[in-house]
Amino acid sequence: MTTTPITVSIERTVDPARIAEATAWMQTGINLATQYPGFLGSGWVRAGASSTTWHMLYRFADDAALLRWEQSPERAWWLESGSGFAHEQKTERRTGIEGWFDEPTVVTVEHSGGSTPVPPRWKQATTIWLGFFPLNVVFAYLTAWLVPGWDDLPLALRALITTLCLTPIMTYLMLPAVTRLLRPWLEPRR
Structure with missing residues (x-):
């Protein structure tokens, strides 16, 4: 809900x-x-x-x-x-969230004979991964290069910093961009 x-x-x-x-x-x-x-x-x-x-x-x-x-x-x-x-x-x-933080690209439509589903979970997961993987790799390289002692920090602290930095970027930049690029693939066939 x-x-x-x-x-x-x-x-x-x-x-x-x-x-x-x-x-x-x-x-x-x-x-x-x-x-x-x-x-x-x-x-x-x-x-x-x-x-x-x-x-x-x-x-x-x-x-x-x-x-x-x-x-x-x-x-x-x-x-x-x-x-x-x-x-x-x-x-x-x-x-307002079906479109993954931008204008909805897929809405649930119920016709008198049934409903049009949102993209399958595996397509949603693939879309998120396609945005998250390159962003995470770039962040890992940048922090290792720019932040002295990054690898010496406790794992939980590195994970906290990483998620605090990447979550807004994923939410407001990467997912809307990836969703727009993959829209024809994500939308159910009519």
């Missing part, structure tokens, strides 16, 4: 003969969600005046708050009350 804000985007198809009812229904869903702790905001838009596609966004403080809303009896009642005229087509959840 994440402890960062999570945004949910839902695409629905709405019966064009029941626009007024669907409009009231959407607003009712927002009004119900506002009563839940951790609610950070929401909104909805229609794709166009004659479109049957509607988009709804809502945001909660973390997974736990979102889960309370999504498993609530109020939400279940609300979804059931709209089942005759509004049909969910796609759901996306974004936390």
